[in-house]
Amino acid sequence: MNSIDPTAQLDSTVKVGHFTVIEKDVKIAANVMVGNRVTIYEGTIIGEGTTIADGAVLGKPPKPAKTSTVKMNHDLKPLTIGKETTFGANCVVYRGSQIGDSCLIADLASIRENVEIADLVVVGQNVVVENFVKIGQRTKIQSNSYITAYSTLEDHVFIAPCVTTTNDNFMGRTEERFDQIKGATIKKGARVGGASILLPGVTIAEETFIAAGALITKNTTPKTVVKGFPAKVLRDVPERELLDQ
Secondary structure, eight states, X not given: OOEEOTTXXXXXXXXXXXXXXXXXXXXXXXXXXXXXXXXXXXTOEEOTTOEEOTTOEEEEOOOOOTTOSSOOOTTOOOOEEOSSOEEOTTOEEETTOEEOTTOEEOTTOEEXXXXXXXXXXXXXXXXXXXXXXXXXXXXEEOTTOEEOTTOEEOTTOEEOTTOEEOOOTTTTOSGGGGGTOOOOEEOTXXXXXXXXXXXXXXEEOTTOEEOTTOEEOSOOOTTXXXXXXXXXXXXXXXXXXXXXX
């Protein structure tokens, strides 16, 4: 048995599985598939052709810890989802975020509030995207990666599995840290290899190629290959691999 608030607006073509909860003022466009045991929170807007797998939670209101560096915003806008986007089983997407068209949010992924995701983005299985992150179109984030709060990923960025980004040089101590928290800025076309670690505030330049397992402690230069622990420039990226070729 489903629980669908009478104020929710579902197109006549929407299909809903079993034991699903849809709260008040939700808007679901045509040809949307909603699985079993899905929860869609108040005000969420879902574009046409979207698929929502079993156990997904969309539009969840945040409730941060008292010690969190990200403070609660009680005026968050509802979650907005574009058309033909797919949500995997048991993924969680918070209120106050925007998801574009034709994206894939895979099984068990978590996307916090105040996140902006453009069109044609892939967020892989078990990926965590924290608060105040912007992700450009055609970017791919592979399984088990962690995108920390206050990070920016531009268009055509590739994040391999198990990449870790960080944003706090003080690791939770001193009041000074609150004014200095900043994640990585990863520019257009940059590629980050598996299990790499990006320290707070670094800028990964356009078309940088970061080898697997690298530790990035400082800004990179465009179109270079960097590797090592800490990472150093190895050579230029081959011309045939650049986006404009």
